[in-house]
Structures are given as structure tokens and as C-alpha cells.
Amino acid sequence: MSETTVGENIKFLDSDVPEFSTDAAARAVRELYGIEGAFSRLYSERDQNFRVRAADGAEYVFKIANIDEDPGVLDLQHQALAHVEAVDPDLPVPRVIRTREGAMSGSIDDAGGKAHIVRLLSFMPGIDLAEVPMTPKVLRALGATTARLDKALRSFFHPSANHVLLWDLKRLPELRHNTDVIEDPDRRRKIEAAIDHFTGHVLPRLGDLRWQVIHNDAHATNVLVAEDDPERIAGIIDYGDMIHAPLINDVAIAAAGMAEYADDPVSAICDVAVGFDGVTPLEAEEVDLIYDLVVARVASEILICTWRIVHPTGPVESLVDFVARFWPAFDKILTAGRETVRARLRGALKFPPYCPRPGEVDPAEADAVLDEMLERRRGLLGQKLYLFYDRPLHMVRGEGVWLYDATGRAYLDAYNNVPHVGHSHPHVLRSITRQYAALCTSTRYVYGNIIDYAERLAATFSDRPRVCVFVNSGSEATDISWRMAQMHSGKSGAIIIEKAYHGGTGAIDAFSPTDRPAGEIPAHIRTIVTPDTYRGAFRGDDAAARYAADTDRAIAELDEAGYGVAAVMIDASFVNHGIIDVPAGYLKLVVEKVRAAGGVFIADEVQSGFGRMGSHMWGCQAHGVEAEILALGKPIGNGLALGAIVTTPEILASFTERTGYFSTFGGNPVACAAGGAVLDVIEDEQLLANAVETGEYLRQGLRALAQRHPMIGDVRGTGMIAGVELVRDRATQEPAKQETKRVINAMKEKGVLLGREGYLGNVLKIRPPMVFTPENADFLIAALDDAVSAI
Ligand code: PMP
Numbered sequence: 001m002s003e004t005t006v007g008e009n010i011k012f013l014d015s016d017v018p019e020f021s022t023d024a025a026a027r028a029v030r031e032l033y034g035i036e037g038a039f040s041r042l043y044s045e046r047d048q049n050f051r052v053r054a055a056d057g058a059e060y061v062f063k064i065a066n067i068d069e070d071p072g073v074l075d076l077q078h079q080a081l082a083h084v085e086a087v088d089p090d091l092p093v094p095r096v097i098r099t100r101e102g103a104m105s106g107s108i109d110d111a112g113g114k115a116h117i118v119r120l121l122s123f124m125p126g127i128d129l130a131e132v133p134m135t136p137k138v139l140r141a142l143g144a145t146t147a148r149l150d151k152a153l154r155s156f157f158h159p160s161a162n163h164v165l166l167w168d169l170k171r172l173p174e175l176r177h178n179t180d181v182i183e184d185p186d187r188r189r190k191i192e193a194a195i196d197h198f199t200g201h202v203l204p205r206l207g208d209l210r211w212q213v214i215h216n217d218a219h220a221t222n223v224l225v226a227e228d229d230p231e232r233i234a235g236i237i238d239y240g241d242m243i244h245a246p247l248i249n250d251v252a253i254a255a256a257g258m259a260e261y262a263d264d265p266v267s268a269i270c271d272v273a274v275g276f277d278g279v280t281p282l283e284a285e286e287v288d289l290i291y292d293l294v295v296a297r298v299a300s301e302i303l304i305c306t307w308r309i310v311h312p313t314g315p316v317e318s319l320v321d322f323v324a325r326f327w328p329a330f331d332k333i334l335t336a337g338r339e340t341v342r343a344r345l346r347g348a349l350k351f352p353p354y355c356p357r358p359g360e361v362d363p364a365e366a367d368a369v370l371d372e373m374l375e376r377r378r379g380l381l382g383q384k385l386y387l388f389y390d391r392p393l394h395m396v397r398g399e400g401v402w403l404y405d406a407t408g409r410a411y412l413d414a415y416n417n418v419p420h421v422g423h424s425h426p427h428v429l430r431s432i433t434r435q436y437a438a439l440c441t442s443t444r445y446v447y448g449n450i451i452d453y454a455e456r457l458a459a460t461f462s463d464r465p466r467v468c469v470f471v472n473s474g475s476e477a478t479d480i481s482w483r484m485a486q487m488h489s490g491k492s493g494a495i496i497i498e499k500a501y502h503g504g505t506g507a508i509d510a511f512s513p514t515d516r517p518a519g520e521i522p523a524h525i526r527t528i529v530t531p532d533t534y535r536g537a538f539r540g541d542d543a544a545a546r547y548a549a550d551t552d553r554a555i556a557e558l559d560e561a562g563y564g565v566a567a568v569m570i571d572a573s574f575v576n577h578g579i580i581d582v583p584a585g586y587l588k589l590v591v592e593k594v595r596a597a598g599g600v601f602i603a604d605e606v607q608s609g610f611g612r613m614g615s616h617m618w619g620c621q622a623h624g625v626e627a628e629i630l631a632l633g634k635p636i637g638n639g640l641a642l643g644a645i646v647t648t649p650e651i652l653a654s655f656t657e658r659t660g661y662f663s664t665f666g667g668n669p670v671a672c673a674a675g676g677a678v679l680d681v682i683e684d685e686q687l688l689a690n691a692v693e694t695g696e697y698l699r700q701g702l703r704a705l706a707q708r709h710p711m712i713g714d715v716r717g718t719g720m721i722a723g724v725e726l727v728r729d730r731a732t733q734e735p736a737k738q739e740t741k742r743v744i745n746a747m748k749e750k751g752v753l754l755g756r757e758g759y760l761g762n763v764l765k766i767r768p769p770m771v772f773t774p775e776n777a778d779f780l781i782a783a784l785d786d787a788v789s790a791i
Pocket of ligand 1: 473474475476478501502503504571576604606607633634
């Protein structure tokens with residue numbers, strides 16, 4: 001007997017393989033099972049195996065266990081096979097043949113009188129996968145079959161499932177002090193480095209993955225393909241290494257086994273993973289460990305086989321062949337490297353790019369990647385598709401109020417209002433994916449969640465009954481709102497505030513004269529003066545009436561030109577105007593004038609809706625006005641394309657009587673799931689109250705800054721929006737446009753994302769996700785203090 005103890009009680013070799021004569025084996029099979037047949041020997045690492053061809057043509061494998069084999073472990077294997085047979089009877093795995101007495105195993109004594117446990121399994125016909133071309137199809141089929149096998153084992157448990165096993169990857173560190181069997185120092189260092197990385201960085205991450213009893217040994221000579229179809233898996237054999245382990249180990253072990261035979265190991269690894277994922281979807285944390293687990297598996301194979309070659313107990317030719325095959329595969333995988341394999345796996349499995357931890361990626365490399373992406377982007381999306389910042393940001397992940405770039409750097413997102421309840425909110429994520437998994441269709445069919453969602457939106461109004469039309473963007477919402485207003489009023493003119501932005505459709509482009517000279521605005525649109533109490537002409541108590549008076553002029557002009565006034569469209573948060581503080585009562589006055597002239601109020605709630613202004617769900621309500629039509633967008637689906645028009649039944653009737661309006665995607669079940677989830681989070685996390693409190697806290701902090709920085713000319717906003725106007729001179733209010741740009745770039749360098757806004761381009765736009773906290777506000781203010789000081 002030859003054995004070496006490594007670590008606690010883990011052995012490189014069991015006792016020598018049992019040596020029974022064929023006659024003794026045949027006698028045992030006859031006595032125990034009542035089966036007669038022709039016997040031939042099969043290779044095994046630690047048991048003695050015979051292939052049995054019975055007289056009736058049936059074939060079996062008779063296994064005589066090593067004397068060292070723990071009976072509990074053998075029972076684990078039998079019970080597992082019986083369990084798999086019961087759960088997934090079509091899986092191509094061997095069946096345990098019962099003895100004449102109905103037992104799963106029997107025993108025979110060797111010459112020394114020691115009892116060896118024996119069992120009889122059905123023989124699986126087929127060709128070793130190692131002997132056929134490793135096509136993507138067969139590799140995926142292997143991944144899928146392994147996944148099915150593990151799925152059938154999910155509900156399996158056995159007291160011996162965590163036995164001590166040399167081939168248990170989590171025990172790899174215990175083999176570390178045996179690397180001296182590898183003579184070549186470079187090669188030895190590679191194996192040591194693999195073990196050290198596994199010990200330091202992989203083992204600690206296995207704890208919170210999915211664990212269960214797994215097969216643990218689907219290498220190319222344990223997998224059979226059909227004789228008539230070498231791309232069909234006909235069997236997975238050898239259950240001797242079953243162990244309780246991370247599920248992902250089985251993907252890595254099968255992938256490693258295939259990589260050793262495939263011309264392109266990385267593609268082989270991806271194919272096995274894709275096949276597995278098709279049956280049991282993998283988790284990102286699991287996928288990101290596959291490379292390291294494959295490396296660990298091949299390293300352990302090399303080390304264990306080399307040890308056995310150096311300490312032989314019998315013929316070593318096959319071991320020498322194995323090791324000669326393992327090394328080139330190991331080198332190829334190492335040469336491809338962790339990042340490449342991870343990226344290939346993530347691409348193949350449709351996971352977005354990996355978000356590194358800070359320090360994991362060389363910034364120069366990340367810069368080079370960004371340059372290359374910018375080049376391709378310009379070529380494919382056009383030169384002018386605008387990007388924020390002098391040096392644009394390559395984002396890979398968002399969570400809550402944080403965005404992470406491709407180097408893993410976190411940025412406090414104080415700019416984006418679309419992720420209203422926070423980036424990648426888990427409740428929204430689950431709602432969307434679960435709905436998509438069940439159904440995604442159009443309003444041509446009846447489904448429940450569009451009705452529930454419309455009901456919830458309608459319930460946010462107390463003035464009168466409300467109805468909804470669902471679209472896919474803010475622009476579509478304002479566009480349809482405008483069509484409704486025209487059809488309902490029978491008029492064709494509109495009033496907007498100068499320099500407004502309401503979207504980009506053909507019709508609404510006319511409502512968005514942000515950067516357009518006044519002369520280019522079509523005649524059916526009239527602009528009224530911006531009610532700006534910081535810069536505008538009227539700043540006193542009568543400012544509301546004086547600004548609103550401009551509406552009379554616009555109405556008169558539209559009437560005179562023959563259009564009449566169908567609607568006034570206003571964003572009640574005035575974000576695009578520089579988050580101006582408008583005089584109290586202004587909006588109400590304007591709307592009253594328009595109504596008196598036969599028009600309606602379209603509240604563009606794309607910026608101001610869903611509690612952004614804190615005190616009310618809708619921006620118009622915060623001004624004490626209930627709009628006839630509300631156009632909803634941006635935050636409504638937390639990033640999922642969704643828009644809505646909420647209006648009165650009468651206005652909707654005027655519209656639908658004259659149009660057969662239908663939007664293919666508008667209001668689809670997934671969009672409605674997102675919308676409903678956003679409403680849930682707004683309620684559950686009390687985000688309106690947070691907007692009031694944290695928004696005010698933020699503005700107080702900003703005002704305190706303004707006391708020390710003369711460049712801060714004004715601080716304003718309502719709820720979770722703040723505008724900071726930068727000036728070169730407080731007395732002249734000369735706009736600090738260039739300085740504003742520099743502050744925004746400097747803030748980015750300090751890890752805070754802000755926007756630039758206002759008709760003079762000198763207002764810092766602070767409009768974070770609604771889950772922004774006072775601590776986030778403190779972080780922003782400290783950074784802004786530094787950034788403004790340095791300008
Ligand atoms: N209205 C307002 C007030 C907006 O700010 C925007 C977008 N900036 C829109 C409408 C258009 O929305 P979308 O980009 O979803 O079409």
C-alpha cells in the first residue's frame with residue numbers, strides 16, 4: 001500500500017486498486033445478482049471495474065470498491081443515482097442494479113479476508129467525448145446535461161456528502177506543499193500561483209454561492225456521446241467524486257475537461273457555460289469565478305497526476321499522457337487571461353461587462369479602451385451624438401445613487417432623474433424580469449397590470465376622473481397631449497415659455513425652441529416671457545401678475561392669426577429654464593387666462609412628476625393647478641422606456657373619436673410592471689417626504705456655501721431639485737458660463753455628477769435620484785466647495 005497524507009487526512013493515493021480474478025468477479029455477480037455473462041476489465045483510478053455482457057444481451061459494469069473506500073461515500077453515490085433516476089428518468093446516467101435481496105450493494109472478501117463493497121451498474125453505451133470533435137453543439141449539450149444532472153440533485157442530501165476528497169476543489173490549498181514534484185521551476189511557480197490565487201481570492205468568495213451535491217468530474221472520458229450522433233450526450237458516468245460543493249464548480253470542471261481537448265480552450269469553456277446556463281441560469285458572481293476555477297481544476301489535475309507519476313505504484317503511461325495534455329491547455333488558458341475569459345463568458349452569457357473593483361484595472365488600459373469605443377461610436381452613431389464631460393465617462397454599473405465607471409470608480413449621481421428610485425432598484429428589477437418571463441405583449445390583448453397601473457395613476461388625482469394613454473417616451477407624451485388639446489378645443493395655436501424644451505417629435509420640435517432664434521418658431525406657437533425672479537424684469541410682489549400678463553398678448557396674437565389657443569404647455573419645475581423660482585401664483589394666472597380663451601393646460605410632467613417637487617405627486621399640483629392633460633415620462637419607469645398621458649375621459653373621447661390611436665409598445669406588460677414598481681417604491685420608501693427634507697437640507701448647505709463663494713449668485717429649487725447659478729459678479733450677474741463648465745468637469749474628477757442648465761448655460765443642475773440622502777448631500781457640498789475654490 002502506498003499513501004501520502006497531505007493536509008489533515010487527505011490522501012494522494014488510496015490503497016492499491018483491488019486485484020480480484022475475473023472468475024472471482026463472475027462468481028460474485030452470479031451469486032449476488034443471478035447474472036451470468038462475459039467479463040472484461042475496465043480502467044479505474046481506485047476501484048476494480050469489469051464490463052459484463054450478460055447472456056440476454058444486457059450490459060453492466062461491476063465495480064469492486066477499494067478497501068479504503070468509506071461505505072458512507074459509496075452509499076452517497078447509490079442514493080444519488082437512485083434520486084436522479086426518480087427526479088429526471090430520461091437523464092442518461094447509469095442505473096444501480098439491486099442484488100437478489102434488493103440491496104444497492106453487496107460485498108466480497110479478498111484473499112486476505114477483507115470485505116470489499118461491490119455494486120452493479122447498467123453499462124452506458126457510447127463513445128468517449130474525448131474521441132470525437134469538440135463542436136460547439138456537443139459542448140453546449142454537455143453543459144446542458146451537466147446542468148440537468150445537478151438540477152436533479154438539488155433536492156438530494158446525504159450525511160456523507162461532505163467527505164474528504166482529494167478532488168474537492170475547496171481542498172486545493174492543502175495540496176500546496178507538494179508542488180516540489182514538479183521539477184521545472186517555471187512550471188512549478190505557475191501551479192503555485194494558481195493555488196495561491198485560489199486560496200486568497202477565490203475560496204473566500206465561494207461561501208455565498210449556491211452549493212449542493214454535484215457530480216464533480218464531468219471530464220472528457222467520463223462523458224459519452226451517441227454512436228450514431230457524436231453531438232448527442234449519451235451518458236455521464238463515474239459518480240465517484242460526488243461532493244457537496246459550489247454548483248459553479250461543475251461548470252468549471254466540465255469546462256476544464258473540455259478545454260484540455262479543444263483547439264480553442266476559451267471557446268470550449270464558453271460553450272459549456274452557455275449550455276449549462278440554458279438549463280440553470282448562472283449568477284454573475286458565479287460566472288466571474290469560472291476562469292479561476294478552471295485554472296484551479298487544471299492545476300490540481302497537473303499536481304495530482306504528477307505526484308502519482310513521481311510516486312508510482314503501477315503503470316504511469318496514461319498519467320503521463322494526461323499531464324502532457326493538461327500543460328498546453330493550462331498555458332493557453334493562462335495566456336488568454338482572467339479578463340479576456342471573463343469578458344468572453346459575460347458576452348456569451350449576455351451579462352453586461354464586469355464592473356471591476358477599484359485598482360483591478362490599469363487606468364491607462366481603461367483610457368485606451370475608452371478611446372477605441374469613442375472612435376467606433378462616432379463612426380456608428382455619428383460625430384455629434386453629445387456626450388457629457390471633456391473626457392467622457394465609460395459607465396458599467398449603477399446602484400442606488402451611485403454610478404461606476406469601467407475602472408470601478410464610484411460617482412455620486414446628482415444628475416439623473418430617470419433612475420427615480422435609484423439605479424437598478426431591486427424591486428423594479430424583479431418586477432420587470434418576472435413580468436417579462438411571463439408575458440410581454442400589446443394592448444391589443446387584455447392583461448391585468450395595465451388596468452391596475454392606470455387605476456393607480458388615476459388615484460393620484462382627486463379633482464375628477466382620469467384616464468390614461470400609454471406611450472414610450474416623454475416626447476411622445478407631449479406630442480399626443482398636443483394632438484388631444486387641438487382635437488378637444490378645435491383650435492390650433494399653443495403657448496409655451498420662451499426657450500422651453502418639451503421633446504423632439506416633428507410636432508413638438510416647435511415647442512422646444514431652446515437654442516433656436518425667435519424668428520424660427522412657427523406661427524402657431526407663441527412664447528411668453530420667462531418668469532425669472534433672479535434675472536428677469538419683475539422681481540417684486542406683483543411679479544406673478546406682471547409675468548402672467550404676457551399670456552394676454554400671446555392669446556391675442558394667436559386669435560388674430562386665426563389659430564386660437566388650444567393649449568399652454570409648461571414644465572412646472574422649470575428645470576430646462578435653469579430651475580428658476582417662479583413667483584407664487586404665476587402658473588395659476590397663466591392657466592386661467594388660457595382656459596378663458598378656450599384652451600387647456602398641458603402639464604409637461606416629464607421633469608416635475610412623480611414627487612420630484614416633494615410636496616405633491618405632480619408639479620402642477622405644487623402650483624395649485626390641476627391640469628387637463630399631463631404628459632409623463634423620464635422617471636416613470638425608472639429607465640424602462642415608458643411614457644403616459646393622463647387626461648379626462650372627455651378629452652380622451654375627443655381624441656379617440658378622431659384617431660385609431662395605437663402604440664405597439666406603449667403600455668406593454670413589462671413597461672406597466674416597471675411603472676407599478678416605481679409607484680411601490682415611492683410609497684414604501686416615502687420618497688416625497690425625502691424630497692422635501694433632503695432637498696431642503698441640500699439647498700441649505702448650498703446657501704451656506706454661497707456665503708463663502710461670491711461666484712454662487714443664487715441657490716434655488718423645490719423638492720429634490722436644486723439650481724446653483726454661477727456669476728462672475730453678483731452685482732452685474734454676469735453669467736459664469738465657462739466657469740460652470742469647469743466646475744462640472746472638476747466635480748466629476750471629485751466623483752460627483754452634476755448637469756449644466758439654464759438659458760445662459762451657467763446653472764448647476766442638481767437633480768439626483770429621489771433616494772438621495774443627507775450624507776450624499778454633504779459629500780456633494782464638500783466636493784463643490786473644493787471645486788468652486790479651485791476655479
Ligand atoms: N419634456 C421635458 C420637460 C423634458 O425635459 C424632456 C426630456 N429632456 C422631454 C419632454 C422629452 O422626453 P424624452 O426625451 O423622453 O422624449
